[in-house]
Amino acid sequence: MEGKKEPIVLDVNHMMSDIVGFQYGVDAGEVEMMKDAARAAQAAVENNRGKGWLGWMDLPFNQTAIVEKIEKVAADVRARFDAFIVLGIGGSALGPIAVQQALNHQRWNDLPAEKRGGPKFYVEDNIDPERMASLLDVIDVKRSCFNIITKSGATAETMSQYLIISDLLKKEVGEGWQKHIIATTDSERGNLIQLARQEGFELFFIPDGVGGRFSELSPVGLLPAAVCGIDIRAMLEGAAAMDRRCKSGDVWKNPALLEAVLQYIAMEDSHANVQVVMPYADSLKFMADWFCQLWAESLGKNVTRKGMAVNNGQTPTKALGVTDQHSQLQLYTEGPYDKVITFLKVGTFRSEVAIAHGCEAFPDVAFLGGKSLNQLIDAELRGTEYALYSAGRMSQTITLPEVNAYTIGQLLCFFEMATAYAGELLDVDAFNQPGVENSKLASYAVLGNTSPKYLRKAAEMKDRPELLKKYLL
Ligand code: PA5
Numbered sequence: 339m340e341g342k343k344e345p346i347v348l349d350v351n352h353m354m355s356d357i358v359g360f361q362y363g364v365d366a367g368e369v370e371m372m373k374d375a376a377r378a379a380q381a382a383v384e385n386n387r388g389k390g391w392l393g394w395m396d397l398p399f400n401q402t403a404i405v406e407k408i409e410k411v412a413a414d415v416r417a418r419f420d421a422f423i424v425l426g427i428g429g430s431a432l433g434p435i436a437v438q439q440a441l442n443h444q445r446w447n448d449l450p451a452e453k454r455g456g457p458k459f460y461v462e463d464n465i466d467p468e469r470m471a472s473l474l475d476v477i478d479v480k481r482s483c484f485n486i487i488t489k490s491g492a493t494a495e496t497m498s499q500y501l502i503i504s505d506l507l508k509k510e511v512g513e514g515w516q517k518h519i520i521a522t523t524d525s526e527r528g529n530l531i532q533l534a535r536q537e538g539f540e541l542f543f544i545p546d547g548v549g550g551r552f553s554e555l556s557p558v559g560l561l562p563a564a565v566c567g568i569d570i571r572a573m574l575e576g577a578a579a580m581d582r583r584c585k586s587g588d589v590w591k592n593p594a595l596l597e598a599v600l601q602y603i604a605m606e607d608s609h610a611n612v613q614v615v616m617p618y619a620d621s622l623k624f625m626a627d628w629f630c631q632l633w634a635e636s637l638g639k640n641v642t643r644k645g646m647a648v649n650n651g652q653t654p655t656k657a658l659g660v661t662d663q664h665s666q667l668q669l670y671t672e673g674p675y676d677k678v679i680t681f682l683k684v685g686t687f688r689s690e691v692a693i694a695h696g697c698e699a700f701p702d703v704a705f706l707g708g709k710s711l712n713q714l715i716d717a718e719l720r721g722t723e724y725a726l727y728s729a730g731r732m733s734q735t736i737t738l739p740e741v742n743a744y745t746i747g748q749l750l751c752f753f754e755m756a757t758a759y760a761g762e763l764l765d766v767d768a769f770n771q772p773g774v775e776n777s778k779l780a781s782y783a784v785l786g787n788t789s790p791k792y793l794r795k796a797a798e799m800k801d802r803p804e805l806l807k808k809y810l811l
Contacts, residue, residue, distance in 0.1 A: 341572065341743060341745070342739060342740055342742065343572075343575070343579075344744075344745070345739075345748065346580075346736060346737060346738050346739070347737045347739075348597060348752075349735045350600055350734045352723060352726065352727055352732060352733040353733070353734050357727070358730055358732060359730050361730060362608055362731065363608075363730075364603045364604060364607075364608070368603050368607065369596075369599055369600070369603070372589070373589055375763060376587070376589040376759075377587035378762070379595070379598065379759045379762035380584070383395075383755070383759060384584075384587075388547065389547070390547060390769075391549055392547055392758070393545050393547020393548045394547065394553065394754060395581070396545075396547075397548065397574070397577070398574045398575075398577040398751065401560075404560075405560065405570060405574070408542070408557060408561050408564050408570065411520070412561060412564035415520075415565050416455070416456040416457065416565060419457045419481055419482055419483040419518075420457055420458060420478065421457050421481065421482040421483070422456075422457040422458070422459050422482070422565045422566075423461075423462060423473070423477065423485070424461040424462065424463075424485045424487060424562055425462050425484055425486045425500060426488060426493075426496055426522075427463045427488075427493060427495045427496055428463075428493075428631060428635075429489070429549065430487040430493075430496065430522075430550055430553070431461050432551075432624070433554030433558060433559040433750075434562040434563070435624045435627070435628070436628040437554065437559055437568065437746060438459055438461075438562065438566055439621060439623060439625075440621045440625060440741055441568045441621075441741070441742070441743055441746060442459075442566050442568065444620060444621065446458070446459055447460075455567060456565060456567050457483070457565065459566050460477070462499060465495045465498060470499070474506070479503070479506050479507055479511070479518070480511055483518055483520065483565075484503050484518060484519050484520070485519075485520045486500050486519060486520070486521050488528065488530055489523065489524055490524070490527065490528050491528015491529050492528045492529055492530075494778065494781065500530070500533075504519065507519070516537045517540075519539045519540070520540040520542065521533070521534035521539045521540070522544060522558055522561065523543070523544060524543065524544055525543040525545075525546075542557035542561060544556050544557065549769050552632075552754055552769075554750055555573070555574060555577055555747070555750060555751075560573075560574075569743040572742070573746060573747035574747060575747060576744035576749075577748065577750060578751075579744075579747075579748055580593075580594070580751035581751055581755070584751075584755045594753075594756040595756075595759050597734075597752070597756040598756045598759035598762075599763070601613065601652060601678065601760060602760060604652075608732070610675075610676055610677055610732060612652065612654075612655060612678070613655070613678045613679075614656070614666075614678070614679045615630065615657075615682065616656070616657040616658065616680065617658060617659065617682035618659035618682065618683055618716075618718070619659075619682065619683075619684045619741065621684070621741050622738075623658050625746075625749065626656035626657075627656060628750075628753075629656075629753050630654040630656055632753055632757050633654040633753075634651065634653070635774070636757045636769070637650060637651040637757070637761060637764060637766060637768060638650065638651030639651065639764075639767065640773075642764075642765040642766055643765050648764075650764045650766050651764075659681070659715070659718065660719075660722075663718065667725070670726060671726060672729065677732075678732045679731065679732070679733040679734075680734050680736065681719060681723065681733060681734070681735040682736050683736065683738070684737075684738055684741055685737055685738065685740055686739065687741075688740065690710055692709075692710050692711075693706050693707055693708065693709050693710060694707060695707035779795040782795070783795040783796040784799075
């Protein structure tokens with residue numbers, strides 16, 4: 339898919355007090371006061387490029403050989419299979435979902451095979467038994483390729499799916515079942531790498547320093563995208579272009595840095611503890627999900643890097659324009675002053691749909707005739723922005739001139755950089771997720787795993803107060 343290689347634009351007018359009013363907006367003076375902190379945050383991220391958990395910063399630049407291999411394997415998958423199924427969760431699933439939804443036909447799986455030119459695409463990022471059963475109702479495993487994605491190579495959800503699918507493949511395909519599995523995992527750690535080597539699966543590595551939620555531009559996202567015919571080189575090129583815009587330590591020249599600083603001020607000074615990402619385009623709907631994980635898991639921490647107790651983070655949530663104007667907007671305009679709304683706007687949609695003339699006897703309906711859905715969605719975005727403005731609420735708009743691989747690459751990189759900078763400003767480790775680990779340990783303890791760490795967790799869980807019948811209705 340060819341697309342215009344134009345920059346995405348961050349418009350923060352409606353964040354600023356000189357536009358939305360002094361009571362709730364961010365004062366430009368506050369940004370000035372944070373200039374040094376912003377410069378230090380940018381330098382800290384930049385100086386550690388490629389080190390520790392900042393390996394993801396190199397992904398737009400260091401994957402020439404891997405891109406070639408991905409394209410080769412993707413071509414083979416496109417030729418051999420009717421369905422391509424990602425088995426993964428969290429950072430190993432949200433990116434592939436978001437990119438596929440953004441860049442491919444929105445009813446990809448419903449298209450006739452010759453129009454798709456590639457397999458149907460599924461991402462199974464939950465272990466709901468009904469969902470797995472229903473997947474097995476609609477795919478033919480003998481004609482399916484499964485991409486098992488897990489950085490740790492140990493995630494219970496993904497490895498359970500692996501057990502189910504490999505068992506089915508052995509039964510239904512028999513000899514050569516291994517050719518239906520592609521593993522994407524760490525090159526050394528975890529069980530999946532050992533299984534992959536033992537069984538001889540096609541293998542892709544998630545490089546060192548690339549955590550789950552920062553992995554979309556690694557084989558985690560590139561292989562599924564390439565299988566669906568997406569131009570992964572343009573995606574990486576877009577990310578590289580955004581990376582160049584992030585070279586500046588000047589908050590007014592680096593969009594991701596400005597984003598981090600404004601959200602930081604919004605959180606600290608205006609108690610805007612919620613950020614609603616609201617794309618006005620179905621194609622960007624799951625970009626909001628991907629962002630929510632990135633922002634939440636990276637910044638929601640109870641300790642600073644120096645060990646001070648805090649409860650940091652801004653709750654990201656998603657809405658879809660215009661759909662949620664009829665569901666959430668009432669709250670956004672009149673509810674608590676605790677939110678920033680981030681619109682994702684599309685400059686030019688890939689389709690134009692005219693609204694037919696008619697209903698002349700009903701002037702308000704007839705008025706719509708002769709306009710287009712494109713005009714209507716644009717007008718509704720402007721209307722919502724205005725409604726928030728008049729209610730003194732903060733919003734900002736990220737415009738993608740069009741949705742293509744290049745602009746999506748920029749958007750991914752923009753949010754990743756903003757998250758890394760925000761981690762610096764909040765002084766938290768943006769790359770771990772200890773709060774998630776506790777739940778994993780507790781689940782295994784509940785299942786009765788007898789390894790010492792699970793037994794310890796089971797004992798700890800017994801200390802919880804007895805649940806009371808009076809609270810059961
Ligand atoms: O961002 C993260 O690291 C997590 O959300 C992981 O992606 C998620 O827990 C899945 O982990 P894994 O890829 O190891 O299966």
